[in-house]
Amino acid sequence: MLNKEELEKLAEKGNVEAQYDLGEYYADVEKNIPEACRWYEKAAMQDHVESQFSLGYFYQFGDAGFPADKGKARQWYVKAADKGHTRSQRRLGDLCRTEDKFSEAAKWYNKAIVQKDKIAMYQLAMLHELSKVHFPESDINKAVELYKELSADSKINHKGAMVRLAHLYFDGQKIPRDPKRGKELIGKCSLFIDNKVQHYPEIDIYDLWLIGAAYCHGLTNENDEPSIDDLNKGINILDVVIADGLQFYPPDRIELVKKARDLAIRRRMNITDN
Numbered sequence: 383m384l385n386k387e388e389l390e391k392l393a394e395k396g397n398v399e400a401q402y403d404l405g406e407y408y409a410d411v412e413k414n415i416p417e418a419c420r421w422y423e424k425a426a427m428q429d430h431v432e433s434q435f436s437l438g439y440f441y442q443f444g445d446a447g448f449p450a451d452k453g454k455a456r457q458w459y460v461k462a463a464d465k466g467h468t469r470s471q472r473r474l475g476d477l478c479r480t481e482d483k484f485s486e487a488a489k490w491y492n493k494a495i496v497q498k499d500k501i502a503m504y505q506l507a508m509l510h511e512l513s514k515v516h517f518p519e520s521d522i523n524k525a526v527e528l529y530k531e532l533s534a535d536s537k538i539n540h541k542g543a544m545v546r547l548a549h550l551y552f553d554g555q556k557i558p559r560d561p562k563r564g565k566e567l568i569g570k571c572s573l574f575i576d577n578k579v580q581h582y583p584e585i586d587i588y589d590l591w592l593i594g595a596a597y598c599h600g601l602t603n604e605n606d607e608p609s610i611d612d613l614n615k616g617i618n619i620l621d622v623v624i625a626d627g628l629q630f631y632p633p634d635r636i637e638l639v640k641k642a643r644d645l646a647i648r649r650r651m652n653i654t655d656n
Contacts, residue, residue: 402430431462438470472490511556621643
């Protein structure tokens, strides 16, 4: 393993791998993103794919002393994506999605899926849940197909896909309602362990809210009536959502969750009193 000084000597001579490694050193060890990107760009100009991806990433999200620039992020991601770089293809999909360019996002996600990228598969499934007003190519059957594939993959055990598919079954607005299958999925993703809610990183906090609401409203049962156990589970989920604060969502959302939790508590008290 070369030290910093040795890397600098090679990098200054134009060694592309040394330039990339030096970029990694500045990014990971010294946390100096502007200097890291200076070296990434030297390697990227020599068609080093990982450097192109790294530049795209830092331009997409920015960092201290290195302002985000979505245009440059797209430029570098495209260079890497056109060479078949899977993460760049997926990140391009993410970038397009934040800009509401859903059809273009789907194009890049599909390219990444060809290379077995499971995260891209999940993102594409969520796109297919959108209304046709936002995404003309949306197909709820395709979303279900992708969620099922991810849920059945024991190697990745994709809990986010299980939760979104469970919500579709509980809700019954887009696919035939099937509370039993929804509960099976919630059990499979181990959302409750010893009656305590587990919030896994791959489960979006907003999706967790939807599941909590489903339990509180009785959507997890055929008769739409929540049991004490359902209410306890729903309230526990909403407590986790409230503790998180739905920080990446509009402020009014957290107030809705609090009202839903309070309503569920009153409903539980009424059942207990009777």
